[in-house]
Amino acid sequence: MISNSEIASKLDEAADLLELQDGNPFRIRACRNAARTVSSWPAPLERLRASGHALPKMPGIGKDLAGKIAELLSTQQFALLQELRKKTPSSLVNLLKIPGLGPKRIRVLRDRLQIASIQDLAYQASQGRIRSLPGFGVKSEAQLLAEAKQVGSEKVRIKFIEAQQLAAPLVEYLKGCSGLTRLEVAGSFRRKCETVGDLDILATGPKSVPLMDHFRAYESIQKVVSFGPTRATAILKNGIQVDLRWIPDESFGAALHYFTGSKFHNIAIRRRGVQRGLKINEYGIFRGARRIGGAAEPEVFKSVGLPYIEPELREARGEIEAAEQGRLPKLITLGELRGDLHSHTLATDGHHSITEMAQAAASRGHRYLAITDHSRRLGMAHGLDVSRLRQQLGEIDRLNQKNRSFRILKGIEVDILKDGSLDLPAEVLRELDLVIASVHSHFSLGMTEQTDRILKAMDHPCVSILGHPTGRLIGSRRPYEMDIERVLRGAMERGCAIEINSQPQRLDLPDLFCKLGKEIGVKFAISTDAHDTQDLGLIQYGVSVARRG
Numbered sequence: 001m002i003s004n005s006e007i008a009s010k011l012d013e014a015a016d017l018l019e020l021q022d023g024n025p026f027r028i029r030a031c032r033n034a035a036r037t038v039s040s041w042p043a044p045l046e047r048l049r050a051s052g053h054a055l056p057k058m059p060g061i062g063k064d065l066a067g068k069i070a071e072l073l074s075t076q077q078f079a080l081l082q083e084l085r086k087k088t089p090s091s092l093v094n095l096l097k098i099p100g101l102g103p104k105r106i107r108v109l110r111d112r113l114q115i116a117s118i119q120d121l122a123y124q125a126s127q128g129r130i131r132s133l134p135g136f137g138v139k140s141e142a143q144l145l146a147e148a149k150q151v152g153s154e155k156v157r158i159k160f161i162e163a164q165q166l167a168a169p170l171v172e173y174l175k176g177c178s179g180l181t182r183l184e185v186a187g188s189f190r191r192k193c194e195t196v197g198d199l200d201i202l203a204t205g206p207k208s209v210p211l212m213d214h215f216r217a218y219e220s221i222q223k224v225v226s227f228g229p230t231r232a233t234a235i236l237k238n239g240i241q242v243d244l245r246w247i248p249d250e251s252f253g254a255a256l257h258y259f260t261g262s263k264f265h266n267i268a269i270r271r272r273g274v275q276r277g278l279k280i281n282e283y284g285i286f287r288g289a290r291r292i293g294g295a296a297e298p299e300v301f302k303s304v305g306l307p308y309i310e311p312e313l314r315e316a317r318g319e320i321e322a323a324e325q326g327r328l329p330k331l332i333t334l335g336e337l338r339g340d341l342h343s344h345t346l347a348t349d350g351h352h353s354i355t356e357m358a359q360a361a362a363s364r365g366h367r368y369l370a371i372t373d374h375s376r377r378l379g380m381a382h383g384l385d386v387s388r389l390r391q392q393l394g395e396i397d398r399l400n401q402k403n404r405s406f407r408i409l410k411g412i413e414v415d416i417l418k419d420g421s422l423d424l425p426a427e428v429l430r431e432l433d434l435v436i437a438s439v440h441s442h443f444s445l446g447m448t449e450q451t452d453r454i455l456k457a458m459d460h461p462c463v464s465i466l467g468h469p470t471g472r473l474i475g476s477r478r479p480y481e482m483d484i485e486r487v488l489r490g491a492m493e494r495g496c497a498i499e500i501n502s503q504p505q506r507l508d509l510p511d512l513f514c515k516l517g518k519e520i521g522v523k524f525a526i527s528t529d530a531h532d533t534q535d536l537g538l539i540q541y542g543v544s545v546a547r548r549g
């Protein structure tokens with residue numbers, strides 16, 4: 001058994017080793033892209049393989065590497081990597097574990113100071129011999145020394161909503177520092193990634209603004225790691241690192257682009273810059289020594305002949321090619337949504353009545369809300385049987401007659417039983433406006449059985465939406481084994497929509513699968529799965545996933 005992240009780390013290692021040996025840049029890039037795609041692929045590839053399925057078509061992975069991944073899955077062997085390892089001393093390879101030290105810099109250290117291990121690095125840094133090397137300085141030397149001592153400590157990643165809960169009060173606090181003209185949280189937070197590792201905050205305004213002192217006094221800081229006039233790093237009480245940078249006005253756009261990432265998107269943009277004789281970095285856009293832009297972020301794209309690319313797309317998953325060919329997707333916005341197709345009430349495990357839920361939805365500007373309580377199999381949630389469901393339908397009819405400006409849709413979240421049949425008979429399902437079919441049990445069926453089960457449920461003519469399709473809970477439950485490509489194709493063929501469930505721990509369908517679904521041509525339903533009136537606000541997270549997908 002080999003997990004996606006193990007495959008990804010082998011691919012990354014191959015890329016690193018190739019780079020340490022001055023290998024073919026195209027090959028290096030191909031390995032890196034493949035590693036990224038595999039590591040964020042939300043279904044275990046080894047299971048697909050084990051059940052005799054072909055690998056899915058994954059964005060950015062060519063035939064050659066797909067073959068190597070297949071080889072790795074079936075034989076546990078990766079010949080390319082073994083060959084590269086033979087040629088590279090492992091102590092040199094260990095240097096790659098130092099943050100901020102890539103193969104290129106390692107080559108400089110090796111060639112100039114014969115540094116071939118972490119111990120060598122720590123020693124030479126402590127002797128002050130690294131600072132004079134090209135591309136290094138006193139600061140980076142000190143950093144390398146600290147890192148060399150610290151390697152191995154794991155970094156925490158938190159769910160997007162948690163990052164948002166940390167960022168919001170911090171941003172508000174920082175904005176209290178008068179004189180700032182702009183403040184933005186960049187990084188994976190701005191790209192709305194499903195998890196966030198740290199917060200990168202950029203601010204601009206007159207240099208005299210005492211921003212860093214103000215930051216240092218923030219009450220939720222556990223430890224200030226470094227502190228200077230234009231940059232400070234601190235760890236918050238929950239362990240999340242915050243980097244705050246003051247940026248001069250003329251560099252703000254370039255810095256915002258740079259610190260938003262992703263790294264791979266930035267590399268591609270910089271490469272396009274080089275082809276046009278430009279240098280693009282966090283300080284600005286330069287032709288030779290002359291600054292030609294960088295105050296506003298769109299200038300970065302314009303300088304390399306591209307239209308503006310939204311942060312959510314900046315993952316080097318084809319957005320640059322799309323921008324170049326004028327086929328960037330128009331991303332959905334929160335304001336475009338007219339309603340919500342998944343909600344629960346007091347009748348099952350929700351906390352508010354139909355009326356309360358409908359009023360809350362209307363006050364958010366929605367035109368409709370589907371009430372989709374659980375079906376009878378979910379005893380724990382007081383799932384509805386036929387007669388309780390019919391009772392609810394009568395109530396909805398009465399409410400709709402009273403208020404014609406808002407539409408309550410009659411729905412159900414019906415359990416998909418083990419054999420793919422549904423938990424309620426067709427005669428009552430036919431009376432509904434929509435039926436969400438969801439897996440709430442038998443998560444551990446084999447790949448083929450699980451896939452067939454879901455396809456069979458979608459065969460039912462009443463099913464309109466497949467609910468939280470992978471079943472994963474971020475950080476706590478792996479997606480069940482299923483052939484996602486078959487499920488998406490099956491949904492498209494049957495005219496069944498796929499849910500993008502906005503619950504922050506679900507975000508299910510995950511973004512990469514959304515992209516695959518979009519390519520296949522499936523329709524999506526962005527829903528909250530609200531269990532109370534407050535939950536209706538979670539729709540923003542589903543929209544973020546949809547935008548990324």
Ligand SMILES: [Zn+2]
Binds near residue numbers: 468
């Ligand atoms: Zn559910």
Ligand SMILES: [Zn+2]
Binds near residue numbers: 413529
């Ligand atoms: Zn639900």
